[in-house]
Amino acid sequence: MNWMGLAGDLILGFNRFVIVYFLILNTTYLILLLLSLGAVLRFTRRTFFSDYRQIMQSEMTWPISVIVAAYNEEKTIVETVRSLLRVNYSEFEIIVVNDGSTDDTLEVLIKAFDLSLVDKVYRRSIPSEHVKGVYESLVHGQVTVIDKDQGGKPDALNAGINVSRYPLFCSIDADSVIEDNALLRVVKPFLEYPDETVASGGIVRIVNGCSVRDGRVAHIGLPDRYLPVLQVIEYLRAFLSGRVGWSVLDCLLIISGAFGVYKKDEVIEIGGFSRNTDTEDLDLVVRLHRHLRKKGRKYRVVFVPDPVCWTEAPEKLKTLMRQRNRWHRGLVQVLWSQRGMLFNPRYGSMGMLAFPHAFMFEMLGPFLEILGYVVVLISFILGLLSLKFFLLFIAVAFLYGIILSMAAVLLEELSFRRYPGWIDLSKLVVFAILENIGYRQMLSLFKIKAFWDVMRRRRSWGKMERAGFR
């Protein structure tokens, strides 16, 4: 037996498999992008007729509780609450949950909003860590602050849900700023389909490079540093072409924890946010899907592409690695814990489409991608692979990705145009290319490390270093 020949065949076979895998993966993204293109164009036409001012002023609009979980957010929390106070909405309350911060988060809030301890009476629908005190603002009637023992973000959100008064609640990250009409826009699906909509989410954009004044994004610009700009492209691709597409297919797996609205009763019914995962947002949406599909309910989980939540992106590689490690750990945990949905026709498009995609491409994709690069490169160096094959691999792996990133930029240009200048546009185009060379591969390595951490049952939120708003 010619062992060398067999090894060569195996390697070549694997290389072909990798190319086919890349083709399927990128074609899936292309289909999602095309679906998104249609949806976004339809959406922009419909938005023309929205009458937001009228809806905002109407007392018939559903009131909403905005819940902000805060852990060591002294740098940004006041600005975040100020931005929320300026939101255009008829009736809403803001509940900040101080989740055992070790810095001055509570103190800066007390000072900025003239908070006073009250004997709040509320219903404890979901278990949470001990609540040390509830504060209400003497100046801003809508502001409530819960001071509690540390239990993590999901626990903080659960405490916020318990104290909240209204039928809808919106979870917002403490380092985020939402645009004036964002709340109205994200609530719109609930008003359009009141019986069916259970959750909706808006787009998350990167605030680095923008200037924030009085809780508002006063000037929109791209960041100066490379890493956040690469994330701008990544977010555009993920939100505008990914989530919009999945939303069209009625199998949106995630509503970003940075900005999502949920029907409170439905969330309470499934026990609120889970503490057993590192990505409580993904976990909640998947459990909602599972619960509602089991019950045979007609329901909607929707992504709305124009309510904007501006959030701070990591500027340092280490912070980015920690963030992505947590995200991927969460993905693995959720997919594993809900594996019963995989290829299960009982869960419809979720079980037959979204879950298999998440398993094969999101969860296992990083392994195959990195392994593919390594094996193809080694094969080429060893002379097992022709230059043609090598170039074909490069074309499929890199250029296809570049096209998808460019298409996301085009989608942004055709629809929302948040970055108005020529310099910003040129930067986006250049970084759409660069994102696929090095950055994406680096993220795959982070994800492999995350998978390893899941195997070792390592869990930590990771410290997010914040520069604060400019």
Next chain:
Amino acid sequence: MIQDILVITVVVIGAVFVGLTVLIVANKAWRESTDNSRARRRAVIEPAVLAYAHGKHPSILSALDGEVATRDRPVLEQVLLDHVQRVRGVHHERLALALDELGFVDGYLEALRGSRWWQRAAAAEKLGLASVERAVEALTNSLHDDVSEVRMRAAKALGSLGGKTSSRQLVQALNEPNRWSTIRIADLLTSMGREVVDELVEAFPSLTLSGKIAALDVLGRIRPLHAVRWLEQWLDDQEPDLRARACHALGSIGDPRSATKLIRVLKDPEWPVRAMSAKALAKIRVAEAIPGLRVSLRDRHWWVRSNAAQALRAIGPRGLTALESMLDDEDRYASHQAVLVLEEAGVVDQQADRLALPQGRERDEAESFIKRLILVEQVARLSVLAEEHTNERVRESLAALLPEPEQAGTAS
């Protein structure tokens, strides 16, 4: 084989890449140049349109030197539409006439029959802005359009035209299941005022449940006193949502004569109805409601307790006395709710202030009140006052009374 695939793949991907880049740049360049060009033309056209609106020219064409270039028509239309919705009276009429004279209205009527829904919706919207009376029939037909956005726009346009026909159509449009649309239609009906009350009452039986709920909300906002008796009958309806919205409407009208029936509804089997009844009584503020509201403070549902407590506060001193009497209630949730509202009403602070008084009946009463709060373990406000009160004697007294500076927040 591989070589062919390679060549085709690279060529296709390369072409798409170049195409996308060109598209992005061309799209931006075209958009910016169009915007700039329109802005320049607008700067010329707008003063002429305004001069015409103020009667300085007999017709729009004469204001524009007798002709309108094809490329200027979109700009002119936009200028006319921008201003026609801002002005009233003769200026509005002149601008609407200009839209008609220039053939835009005919275009909208044509578009109303078009195949693309957004064009139909836009046409309906523009006909409404221009208040084109000859469009009533076409707009009425559009109320049966397949697309809800078009139906809503048509209803809104009819609303802006006013008159009985419009209000009738708008009332029927309340049946729209899309609440986003219903809110807008309800706002239009509300703005039409009392003239739509009879129409709403008459059409009520023919409305769907969501339409009826919206109609009750509209009545609550218009507040017609003469509809109170009619509204009261819905407090006994089989549908809980209708009972709740009827409570809300009666509360908004605020006629004390409806209090007796609302007090009865405090015992409704459905909690949203009980909660809404308590909320309505908070607006009517009659002392007869106090016994019923005290009972509601022990309701098993939080919202009912909360609304009942707020209603007692709204009634005034007698309501606050009732809340004080609930401090020792066996139902811990009722007493906690009472404490919270007494805090919000400033009663706890007032009682704390009285600790500064010399020994006597008044001070003893205040001390007794504070001890009752301590007994039910609701001391968050007292703890704050023990640290921050401006009077040292009060701080000392509170510190002596309080067992230890404890936390707040009661889960129920």
